[in-house]
Amino acid sequence: MRREHAAPRDGWEKTIEGQGLAYHRAAHPAGLSRPYWDESVHYVFSMDEVEELERQVEELHEMCLHAAAHVVESGRFADFAIPEWAWEDVARSWERRDDHLYARFDLRYDGTGPAKLLEYNADTPTSLVESSVVQWFWLQDVFPGDDQWNSVHERLIDRWRELRLPSGPAHFAFTSADETGEEAMTVAYLQETAEQAGLATVAVAMEDIGWDALNRTFVDTEGRVMRSVFKLYPWEWMLSDEFGRHAVRHSTWIEPLWKVLLSNKALLAVLWELNPGHPNLLPAYLDGPRDLTSFISKPLLGREGASMRIVTPEGVQETAGQYGREGYVHQGFEALPAFEGQRPVLGAWMVADEAAGLGIRETTGYITDDTSSFVPHRIET
Template identity: 65%
Template sequence: MRRVRSTPRPDWPARIEAQGLAFHKTAHPENLSRPYWDESVHYVFEMDEVLALEEVVEELHRMCLEVVDHVVTTGRYHVLGIPDRVAPLIEESWRRRDPHLYGRFDLWYDGTGPAKLLEYNADTPTSLVESSIVQWYWLQDVFPGDDQWNSIHERLVDRWKQIAPGLAKGPVHFAWTNGDETGEEVMTIAYIQETAQEAGLPGVALAMEDIGWDPVGRRFVDLDDNEIRTLCKLYPWEWIVAEPFGEHVPATTAWIEPIWKMVLSNKALLVLLWELFPGHPNLLPAYLNTPSDLTSYVQKPLLGREGANMRIVTPDGTEHRTEGRYGREGFVFQEFCPLPDFDGQRPVLGAWVVHDESAGLGIRETAGLITDDTSSFVPHRIPL
């Protein structure tokens, strides 16, 4: 793994916007000197390196599924702060094996030592358009003879084909929230809808705020009063179950992602992984609401997003904090493993899984210790 310079395509903004990355300006602070999509640099991996990382990702995913089974079997929902009333829904969903679509592992990796899991974005992962589509077209334009760790699109289409026979008749509804003013979420869910349509599943787009509840028919409906039989949403489960209509979730609607992913979209997952697989080479020690014996650590809110409300204590005792609105649900304390330094930038590898298989890679990097909304996305390639 190495970081190299490259010459941006003269018309790169128009190209990436045409490919669906229309939010690269609105989702990134304007006062930064560096764009969100930055093709002036990229990372180069060797094929054997990628194959090894794929094995790590699939092993981590299998371990995460074991955590879900452990929580359902033991009833340890309190570790994750999941309300008692939600637990039976998770259990029923898990035992039905409600189908799941995709997720993204955030990994520490420096090109030499074993990759380390930082967190798992299992319910509403973003940076999908840039990982699947935009960097692939960059590769075709700039390094057409090389390869890329990227089968995300094909695997999403194939997964929809696998899921389709078990879905109720009628279109799949695809929902985002109007609360996102950047446009990132609507473009992400629109892309997921495209992959479903390519698999032969018709879709209807709507905002979560426009979903209605029919108390007579006991069903969720869209703006045309049509029943929502299958809902693919880019909206966190913890928000859904906390809202008034959340009490109706046992209705006939099939949800993608399923509610059992509440176990995986919570950073207490890191605590349970370390408990079930202590000393695993791809994990960092993690504890709930206490640093335990850690002398340097990252304090993360269980349901935090985009690096908000984090606190880092470095080995020399220096503290770094970010602001935000998370933390009431509790914190995880994870061993501090500083992101590797490549030319003054620190990358996080976003490794994608579709269903249960490794599917691709997206990289975000920052000059600081925390990857947040100021971080840039950079492409990668594999020389052939």
């Protein structure tokens, strides 16, 4: 693994916008000089490295599924701040093995040892368009003789064909509250993969979904029954909504309800409890940092690096935010590796239960937040 430089393509902005990354200008807070999509640099891997990372990621996923089973069997829903009224519904969703689509592991990796799990984005992961499509076309244009860890697009299409969806069109829901356009474009891309798989689809904003009390079903703006819904909207928000009690029992949702167990950072502590000392895990606890001298406290349901606290012998660093009312997990802290002053986080994609690709975001700080830039990668052949 190494970081290399290359000249950006002429007109790269229009190129990536035409490939679906229309939100790249809005993805960053104002005032940053570095673009969100930065093809002036990229990371290079060997095929052996990628194959070993694939193995590790799939092992981590299996461990996560085992952890979910443990939580359901032992009834540890309170550790995940799940409202008590939803516990039985989460358990039933898991016991039915409701179909799931995709997820993204965030990993610390420096090319010299096992990857370390930072968190699992298993419900509403983004940076999908740039991982699946945009960096693939960059590779074809700039390094056509090389390869890339990237079968996301093909695997998504295949997965849609495998899903056991009820009759009628599949609805694709985004939130109109997102001002960057990233979520709408992510949903539009996933809708496109479903259509390529032969599904009939309908787009809808989460805020426009209605509840037909007489027939006890969700409906779209045209009054159509919403039998299956892909939603880029986290389950914890749905459970806190007045219609959450209907959502857990009506319609087929993707991602399914049991994903609340994998998208919650309490998972990190359960993984460590069940697999102490595993080379791909960092120590993590729910009841405090225990004997850790360097640790990071993460809100169970935080996003974009907000409301975090890093404690080391050298001092304390905190990020702003309003998360954490539901509690924190305290995870052993290992600083992200530095490559030319930038610290990458590897986003390893899962489609269903198989590793499918890689996206890399990097920043100068220890926490990857909304100031990070996405950079492509290639496999040297």
